[in-house]
Every structure is written in C-alpha cells, then in structure tokens.
Amino acid sequence: MSRLNLTSLRKMKAEQNKIAVLTAYDASFSHVLEQAGVDVILVGDSLGMVIQGKESTLPVTVEDMIYHTSNVVRGSDKVFVIADLPFMSYANTDQAIQNAARLMAQGGAQMVKLEGGQVVVDTVKQLVERGIPVCAHLGLLPQSVHRLGGYRVQGRDDQQAQQLITDAQALQAAGADMLVLECVPAELGSRVTAAVEIPVIGIGAGVECDGQVLVLYDMLGLTPGRRPRFSHDFLADTGAIPAAIAKYVSEVKSATFPSQAQQY
Ligand code: KIV
Secondary structure (H helix, E strand, O other), X not given: OOOOOHHHHHHHHHOXXXXXXXXXXXXXXXXXXXXXXXXXXXXXXXXXHHOOOOOOOOOOOHHHHHHHHHXXXXXXXXXXXXXXXXXXXXXXXXXXXXXXXXXXXXXXXXXXXXXXXXXHHHHHHHHHXXXXXXEEEEEOOHXXXXXXXXXXXXXXXXXXXXXXXXXXXXXXXXXXXXXXXXXXXXXXXXXXXXXXXXXXXXXXXXXXXXXXXEOHHHHOXXXXXXXXXXXXXXXXXXXXXXXXXXXXXXXXXXXOOOOHHHOO
C-alpha cells in the first residue's frame, strides 16, 4: 500500500476536500489514526510537552524527532508523515539540510516542517532544491514562545496580517508545499488560504483553512491544564479513542470543526 502524497494533497485543496491532520508520536496511535481516516500525521515537536513533560518545545532534539518519526512510520502505511525540525536545528542552511535529510532517511518522514516567515525563505529554497519537501509554520510559532511573550493570537493588526500573507506567498514561491497556520483570527486564516495554492492546515486559524490539525493529547482531553480555545475534547463526546478520532475526521471533512466558538 503506498502512502498519500503531495499530488493527492494538492488535489484535495483544489477540489475543496478538507485535509484531516493530527499529531502522533508512536506506532500504536499512528495505526489508530490511520484506521480512523486521518490523512496526515504530524510528528510535532509538541512531543517535548505532551510526551516528555517539558515546559516548551525548545529542548527537543533531532534524535528525539528521528526516534518518534520512525515509530510513527512503522505503525502506518497510508498516511502522509511530516516531521518537525526542532528548535535551532535549522539555524543555518547546512544544518537544515543535514537535519532534514536525517529526518527523512533515518526517520522515514515524507516532509519536514520548520517555523518562520521571511527569515527561513532561503532555507526552504535550499531544502526544496535538494528534493526535501517542506511545510512552513506561520502565525504563533511555539519555538519563539519567549520572544512572543507567551502563546498568544497572532496577526490581529493590519500590518501583521499583511506581513503574514506576504510571508505565505514568499514561502510558496521558495517551494514550500504546505503551510501550518497557528492561532490567527479566522478571517486572516481565510485570506491566507485564498492567497496561496498550497494546502493551508489551520490550528486555531478558522474553518476556511484547507485542513485542520490538533495535538492528539489535547483532542483526547489528556493534556493537563486549560485546553486551548481552538481545541475540543472528542474523547469526552464518544468514550472511546478510535471513535473520538473518527469524529474529529468527520467534523474536519464536513467543516463543522472548528465551530464559531473554537475560532478567534
Ligand atoms: O508541534 C506540533 O505539534 C505542531 C502543531 C501545534 C501544529 O507544530
């Protein structure tokens, strides 16, 4: 069985079929997610918080990412797998190429994700020219949490919003094949989605994005503390993990998730 690929994901955007994405970090959940109809698994550096219990994603290493990505790849055979380049693993182009190559060759990822706008455009170009598919992450950038002063909604003023659209277009021009857009007003999520041809996957970016992603442990209600407004406890609705994932997939596909209450 071959895995979903970028051509199919682009077609899903063109045909307005929503893309259901969740994070996962191990083989068992990878299997459950695939069986429930998830299209894409993101091996996020959120594992630093939800698996390792750290305060942020900053301590996650390339070795951690390779280990968890290889587990996810072993547990599935149809989903498209994206792996995060962790904090400072792409601080310069040579580092980015070496670490992305390891995530693909040793981890088995089909695409790598990195955070940032204009500042990573050249890195994206260099990776893509070497055959490495890239997903760029805009909006709230968890690896910059200390500079941003916390996990806050981004792009609220006109200048920030316009910059975000310009960044999305520059990343697409550099060869990025996907965007993750985190924690921005729904109206801006809609504008970014319309401004690029590549799929835009939202997390707290409104229902108009081409797809949605959530951190698995958040949407199962397992993460301690206050759940972000854009998430929802699907396990509380259904009482069983496979049913919770299937409900998420169904609500993403029918554009009933996120609801008004789950967007900014
Ligand atoms: O690390 C992660 O899980 C992510 C999502 C929040 C999109 O980047």
